[in-house]
Amino acid sequence: MPFQHDAAQSIKQKGPTLDKKIRVFAPATVANVACGFDIMGFAIEHPGDEVEMTLTERKGVVISKIIGDEGKLPLDADKNTVGIVVKYLLEKVRSKYGVKITLYKQMPLGSGLGSSAASAVASLCAANELLARYEPEKALRREELLPFAMEGERLACGSAHADNVAPALMGGFVLIRSYDPLDVVRIPTPEALRATVIHPHVEVQTRDARSILRKQISLKDAIVQWGNTAGLVAGLWQCDFDLIGRSMQDVIIEPIRSILIPGFDAVKANAMYAGALGCGISGSGPSVFALSRNQEIAEEVGRKMQNAFGALNIDSEVYVSPINRQGPRIIE
């Protein structure tokens, strides 16, 4: 059910006696998806972050509490993605209100699962939903929130990339055809497709993961890569699992970034041996993801990936999930 539609219903049902408070969940996302560096991403069912937001008469954005971040995130709204994106939004639409935010951080920071994107999207959707209820003429369509979420990414990792925030916001598998102008396309996915995502307890900074990439690449490699991005879209459209698998090859980014993830080659080998269609780095890592043709294989893939990290004494969490088509949702 579309998010905006929910909002409209709430107004009619509950009227102005409503508490001006809302809680919204936004999902983790897998960006890049092997061959689609900077242009592809998809949302998963869990984990994700939650934002509780209260509309205040006093303008401005206050982060009153962050739970689950082990004290790592700043409470200063200008330095935290959940604060800055809403500040931009409220300023842009000239809202007469401010907000007070509690962030429930339910996914690891710097994991490659789009943690900052989930927080930013949850925060933006909460604010927009409150606008829809109390200043309805100022509420935006969901896709119009995307540029604000991208600004959050600029704060969080130095580049306004959209391959986490777009799927977190819109749900499903998303292609960012172009950044200038922004052009986002939803790609349908096979019903049975399952993602396995494993988060090993090692640290990779997104900024580092980006800075080690070569600025020049060979035309030959680029041709291989754009054959694969085109192939992956074709495979998803025609529900051709084998084509999806054959297309999930990254000859440009993975050979470099995988060096930052201890055991990556063994983890990938185990995933493929267990029957995954393909396997790659989730975002800039250290999480690794695989796609599989059903739940059973996806779970086995998760166990085998965990074994490979385990052999190096690296703890990890595994998430198995369908593609999350809904995106963010109101919890209460």
Add this chain to the structure above:
Amino acid sequence: MPFQHDAAQSIKQKGPTLDKKIRVFAPATVANVACGFDIMGFAIEHPGDEVEMTLTERKGVVISKIIGDEGKLPLDADKNTVGIVVKYLLEKVRSKYGVKITLYKQMPLGSGLGSSAASAVASLCAANELLARYEPEKALRREELLPFAMEGERLACGSAHADNVAPALMGGFVLIRSYDPLDVVRIPTPEALRATVIHPHVEVQTRDARSILRKQISLKDAIVQWGNTAGLVAGLWQCDFDLIGRSMQDVIIEPIRSILIPGFDAVKANAMYAGALGCGISGSGPSVFALSRNQEIAEEVGRKMQNAFGALNIDSEVYVSPINRQGPRIIE
């Protein structure tokens, strides 16, 4: 109706009294399709080349006549793509026969319309059809002819690329997801889609067009390009003409190769002004193609492109055509 199926019917209907002769047409093709350098191509209805082939008791391949090439093509079967591809095929399947070939060259050489591909595919399909009739256990499936046709391209233009021969052989819009191993995917196209192709009377050698390309490109440009290849496939699948148009942008090859085509910028500007979805170089040029959302616009695009070349005193032919879904066909 599939080519192979035709063949099977002929055997039953006509029996062994058949003259061991056949004539096959194979279509011109547009390779690269703006963003899809080396990985995309589509077939058009006309022009195309025709090959008349007679099975001979004596082994070996003889080119007895070439009509329409103004004496430019060699009769030596080892030096002509129509000869060499059939030689490879007959050797590979250990046929007991040889063939005698007449090539009706009905499209310009070095035009960027896949002239050598059309000849090679017509020749291979003719030979395979004769095999189907007289040594049926040795006939191949149509897609199995592709590697032979690619060898013809190696002879004709120095590189065994598939983006002309694959659509000429299989018809339709084709993605070559990978060359190693070869992985060819048919992409559906909107019924109403029309191609306009204009061949200006100027000369560009494919070898030159390839040698001027940079071997290294920026990662930034490559990301733009693979966003567009993915977007073009998505646009074709979902019959989204606007997305097709937005995706038909080549930031890597066109800026370099277009220098070899006098008037290219004006021709493209005229095509876009006339309502084309997108416009680019056909193969390695000098032909230029555009895609449009219907026949009427495609014809107007052709007139406007011709005007632009005309303003530079460059003569040209224009072809307007749907995407040719059938590929090669038996004429008699």
